[in-house]
Amino acid sequence: MPDIILGIDPGSRNTGYALLTEENGKLIALRCDVIRMADIDDHAERLQVIFDKVSAIIRSNKPTSCAVETPVYGVDPMAMLKLGRAQAAAMLAITNNGLPAVEYFPKVVKKSITGNGNASKEQVAFMLNKMVKLPDEKLSNDATDALAVAWCHLMKGKGIPGSSKKKTHQNNKKGDWASFVADNPDRVKGINKGNQSEDCILTLSQPIRHAMQNQFRPIMIAFLKGYIEEKKEGLVILDVSGVGYRVEISSITQEQLESAGSEVKLLTYHHITDSDQRLFGFFSSDEKALFEKLITVKGVGPKLGLTILSGLPADQLIGAITNGEEGTLSKVPGIGKKTAQRIIVELKDKLAEYAVSAGVTPTSAGESSVTGEAISALESLGFKKKESEQAVMKALQDTGSEDASVVIKKALASLNK
Secondary structure (H helix, E strand, O other), X not given: OOOEEEEEEOOOOEEEEEEEEEEOOEEEEEEEEEXXXXXXXXXXXXXXXXXXXXXXXXXXXXXXXXXXXOOOOOOOHHHHHHHHHHHHHHHHHHHHOOOOEEEEOHHHHHHHHXXXXXXXXXXXXXXXXXXXXXXXXXXXXXXXXXXXXXXXXXXXXXXXXXXXXXXXXOOOOOOOHHHHHHHXXXXXXXXXXXXXXXXXXXXXXXXXXHHHHHHOOOOOOOEEEEEEEEEEOOEEEEEEOOEEEEEEEXXXXXXXXXXXXXXXXXXXXXXXXXXOEEEEEEOOHHHHHHHXXXXXXXXXXXXXXXXXHHHOOHHHHHHHHHOOOHHHHHOOOOOOHHHHHHHHHHHOOOOHHHHHHOOOOOOOHHHHOHHHHHHHHHHHOOOOHHHHHXXXXXXHHHHOOOOHHHXXXXXXXXXXX
């Protein structure tokens, strides 16, 4: 029988709950609903309803583990007190049925799903919709939050039957690998034989293994189509089906956009880090392709990439790179001499096809820059293009010279070591 995780989002008026499992290699929300108590005036009676309903859900669905969202600090002390009581009623029902109740703070839940602890409810719902098969009916916020808690529990690796029940809270730091292996011998493959140790492999239950391999991959937003809610320099807010997306744009794209209220489609680059998510928008596929080339260069992130696109027209930018015009690139705010040299060395050949389509006529490397002249000189001596480029880049960094002969001499010294 597959594992079933019960997630609960406690509330004194509405308590959301969700049951998450795996069927045929897919994560499925068996049930997502809300225990509604708004029509009950007596607070003690509401707590009894929560206890009874959660107990009934456990008996009917037989979950293998349970997770509950932890209330956080609020402005109204009385509201927080009631919320804490609601959580206690749910946890009592869980433990009363012989299951451990694991708590998770809201930020931990959001980060496990979106990578951002400050994500909105809409972002959490969007990601869950991509990763889990949901019921056909539209889910309320409380039910979605409960499903998010169940997902977080799955990702934290605590929804595994047979795992140590001593660690029942996310802040309990007592466990370690040695005690985990000792408590879970059935999940370790490999044994020690004297001084010869075979490979020891920690095995995951099927739902978690499947989630890691197939489900929990970054979801890339390829494009957005909606109405312009707000437009200002370097930024546009798009209303897509009632959800506002903050999209950073270049001056090139900004010139193509009409006024607020107009419909537009923007191709997007979805940048995800451990602490943040950002969307960069482009009016044309060529602009996006050029942006993606730029950010492959070491030291050029998405923000600087957008600045470069805003600082130079596309044809002039491509020409500057393919012709080795360091001075032109260095005029863009944020680009120093070394960064300009690195962009030229790494992208010159990659942008050759763009140069043709943009009508750019490449000049000889010796006529355009110290970098190009030095590389050509080394190639004429029989060195390969890649090793010549690397040697010239290092020579430029070491000497800081704009004299081609000095750079070539230094590069030759490093190649002949």
